[in-house]
Amino acid sequence: MSIHTLDTPESPIQVQGKGKQLPVEVIALEDEGDKGHKYEVDLEPNEHPQHYSLSKKWIVIAVISSSALCVTFASSAASFTEAGMAAEFHIPREVTILSITVFVAGLGIGPLLTGPLSEMYGRNIIYRVSYVLLCAFTFGVAFAPDIAVHLVFRFLTGLCGSSFLSVAGGTVSDMFENKHVANPMAVYTLSPFIGPVAGPLIAGFINQNTDWRWTYRVLIIWSFAQTVALFLLVPETYVPVLKKWKAAELRKSTGDENYWAPLDRSDLSLSRAILISCYRPFELVILERMALLLNIWTSLILGILYLAFQAFPVIFEQHHGFSTEQTGLTFLGIGLGMIIGLTTQPYWNHFISKESEKHGGVCPPEARLHSGEVGGVLIPISLYWLAFTTYPSVPWIVPIIASIPFGTGIFLVFTSVFTYLVxxxxxxxxxxxxSNTAMRSSFAATFPLFAGFMYAKLGTVGATALLAGLMTLTVPLPFVFRRIGARLRANSRFAAH
Structure with a gap:
């Protein structure tokens, strides 16, 4: 016999079990074959993360978003340290590009480990350990005596920082109900994409005026500040872990070992959780055409963004005579475009609300692809515009303006695809x-490696137009999946029906 009781602020319920009065947050269970009662612990309403004050929620979002921004800033800031490293370590410029590649490779591998760990031990311990290690390993990057040591520590910092690209979104969803989660999730989603744009912007000033190692010294200071903020301002928000902690407290305070939480009885070992986490994303990509094609789409876009870190110096330094710090400022166009994309979020919230009303209060996943359709069209338009304005005779402001729709398109596509996949x-x-993170990271790690060769062979116009043509081929994807997605999901072994 199972007795499930839920207490509310209006009518608290005392659950009786084995002759004793239990706290209102406990659910009493009497299972056949058990001797005595077992008490499943639940959270009281005021203990649930969704009942935090609005100010506390947004402080948490600000901290985890700035932490994610710091991580992705570190990925792209390396592009402006290449000349200094090449001179000091006496290596070709092409080898220094590996500093971006190995970092982004770490970002792709990390989620396969941090995902299952966060579901067993909570989000907060993952954040704190990740950032302590990130800060420590950045010392190895900043003070590396040779390129080999530098690359090893770059990979390790990417591996540690990856938790903010995989786990942090869960913290946002922990604190907000589905109907209120869109705006905070949009703010968080923006931060990992503003980071790569801010990297060249700030690193340009640093490397123009001082030694390349100061780029990483600044990262040490920033990551240390984020570590302190994570310890002081970010509580645990994962409900299963909070229940587990509460059950442990009750067992200790009462001496009654019958208190338990669902996580206490999980038969999934850590090794099995990691194994599932490693193979299931690849199983999904192999068996699901929707997931595969949408992942390829977003991966191409992120690859092009990281390729821009090699292409913009060619366009603006060689064609317009920009200095290093001036070239960093040219990424403002993409950043402005992303912010413009964020300002459209209230419109999309209203649109999704209307779609939900049409479908009995439940929004079909395919409705999320409408914003992706707009973003998918903006990206090739922006790249064509950029391609044919890279001539030295065209004023430098024009290609920067041309990059603004690219930034807006990135934001719309990624928020659309992320929400659709979830x-x-x-x-x-x-x-x-x-699966999306792993594929995106592999593209972002690879694209910068051939950027120099491609722009040298095809020129700025030909190379950028080639990328625009590639993105043109992907434009139909959201339109097609919005129409046939429901049918594909109905036949899928993984999708919600």
Whole structure:
């Protein structure tokens, strides 16, 4: 016999069990074959993360978003340290590009480990350990005696920082109900993409005026500040872990070992959780055409963004005579475009609300692809515009303006695809996001390696137009999946039906 009771602020319920009066947050269970009662612990309403004050929620979002921004800033800031490293370590410029590649490779591998760890030990311990190690390993990057040591520590910092690209979104969803989560999730989603744009912006000033190692010394200071903020301002928000902690407290305070939480009885070992986390994203990509094509789409876009870190110096330093710090400022166009994309979020919230009303209060996942359709069109338009304004005779401001729709398109596409994957594959949402992260990171790690050769061979016009043509081929994807997505989900073994 199971007795499930839920207490509310209006009518608290005392649960009776084995002759004793239990706290209102406990659910009493009497299982056949058990001797005595077992008490499942639940959170009281005021203990649930969704009942935090609005100010506390936004402080948490600000901290985890700035932490994610710091991580992705570190990925792209390396592009402006290449000349200094090449001169000091006596290596070709092409080898220094590996500083970006190995870091982004770490970002792709990390979620396969941090995802299952966060579901067993909580989000907060992952954040704190990740940032302590990130700060420590950045010392190895900043003071590396040779390129080999530098690259090893760059990979390790990427591996540690990856938790903010895989786990942090869960913290946002922990604190907000589905109907209120869109705006905070949009703010968080923006931060990892503003980071790569801010990297060249700030690193340009640093490397123009001082030694390349100061780029990483600044990162040490920033990551240390984020570590302190994570310890002081970010509480644990993962409900299963909070229940587990509460059950442990009750067992200790009462001496009654019958108090328990669902996580206490999980038969999934850590090694098995990691194994599932490693193979399921690849299983999803192999068996699901929707997931595969949408992942390829977003991966191409992120690859092009990271390729820009090599292309913009060619366009603006060689064609317009810009200095290092001036070239860093040229990324403001993409950043402004992303912010413009964020300002459209209230419109999309209203649109999704209307779609939900049409479908009995439940928004179909395919409706999330409308914003992706707009972003998918903006990206090739922006790249064509950029391609044919890279001539030295064209004023330098024009290609910067041309990059603004690219930034807006990135924001719209990624928020659309992320939300679609989480809602369409809700039973395995973490695996769906891990598959996207792994593929995106592999593209972002690879694209900068051939950027120099491509722009040298094809020129700025030909190379950028080639990328624009590639993105043109992907424009139909959101339109097609919005129409046939429901049918594909109905036949899927992974998707929500």
């Amino acid at each position: 809602t369409a594959y809700r039973p395995i949402a973490a695996s769906a996001m891990a």
